[in-house]
Amino acid sequence: MRSYILAAGVVSLLFASCGKKDAQQEEKHEPIPFELKNYKLYxxxxxxxxxxxxxYEVSYPVFAGIDSAVSKAIRYKIDSVLSIGFSExxxxxxxxxxRLFIDQYKEFTGxxxxxxxxxxxxxxxxxVENNADSLISLSIYTEDYSGGAHPNAATIFLNIQAQTGARVQLNNVLKPGYKDALTKIGERIFREQRQLADTASFKSNAFDFPDDKFQLNNNYGFTKEGILFYYNSYEVAPYxxxxxEVLIPYTEIKDWLQ
Structure with a gap:
């Protein structure tokens, strides 16, 4: 229950920074309703x-009760992720x-x-990982195969301010100077989960961080439990x-929340 309260607090702070709602509305933290739709082409x-x-199949949410311009901004951001690899x-x-994917198949097979x-x-x-009040956090999982040894798969997170359609980043949620503290907490959690000693080398344990130093990446989502940093296959470990994944609970960073 506490993790949800903290998550709601993050949402409230994000919204307060934009100055679009009054205090009474901010306290509701009501989820934004949405409908899942499917697009299929064969x-x-x-x-x-x-x-x-x-x-070719896509399952995606359509949110109700938000500005049409924001809906278009959300759709554009989803399209920008799904365009990778298809539209140069x-x-x-x-x-x-x-249509391009199907045409490529037809051209290849003749x-x-x-x-x-x-x-x-x-x-x-x-x-939809989080849709409370003003924060929409999406994880976009893609998997494709068009020949080769194995399919390709990836998950990309999008964090969006529901009233403006703007991207929500760590700088919008955490106090200035958070980076070193957040990295330190993330490394501790990473090592604990994988039973690595404080001095153990990442490379010798099959993890490839630059200069053998733990780093948080820029692919993260604001879930109900905490900030989830997600490293896709090949990013820091073999396929x-x-x-x-590194999940940093809100309870671990409550002093850094704005």
Missing amino acids: SDNCAGDTAKCAS GMVQSFEQNG EDPEAAGAAWYYSANVN AAGPT
């Missing part, structure tokens, strides 16, 4: 055998990316679907080890 040959075709750096809608070797697929799930 190559023509999927009707016969889904094991030899291409599919230019943001396109995931509907456009889906007249012979067997040329692909295995089914191509792209799936994205946009999950076989999977992603790496």
Whole structure:
């Protein structure tokens, strides 16, 4: 229960910094309602055998009761994440990316679907991690396969101010000078979870941090329990080890909250 209260406190502070609500409204911390929608697109040959075709699927939330400009800003930010790898750096809608993915499959296979070797697929799930009052925190999980040894998968976090559509960053939540303290707390939690001694080398334990020094990355979400730092496969550990997570509870950083 306390972690939720602290999370709500973070939300309230984020909102107060924008000066858009009165104190009575800030105390409600009501979740923003949303509906999950799905977009699906398949190559023509999927009707016969889904094991030899291409599919593109996106599950995403549509929030109710927020400004239309903010809704467009949220959608644009989602599209910007899902555009990686499909549009050469230019943001396109995931509907456009889906058509491009199917067209690439058709061009690759030509007249012979067997040329692909295995089914191509792209799936994205946009999950709502926190939607209390003014803070929307999304984790976007993507997985795709278009040939090769194994699929590619990644999770990217988006933290958005619900009244403006602006990105929410650590600087908006924590007091100036927080970085060293937050890194120290994160390293302690990381070592405890993996049973690493305080002096143990990360490299000798198959973790690849720059200069063998623990670092927090810029991929984080404000969950109900705390700030979750998420390292995708290959970022600090081999692919076989999977992603790496560091959850810093709000109780650990209450003195640093603005």
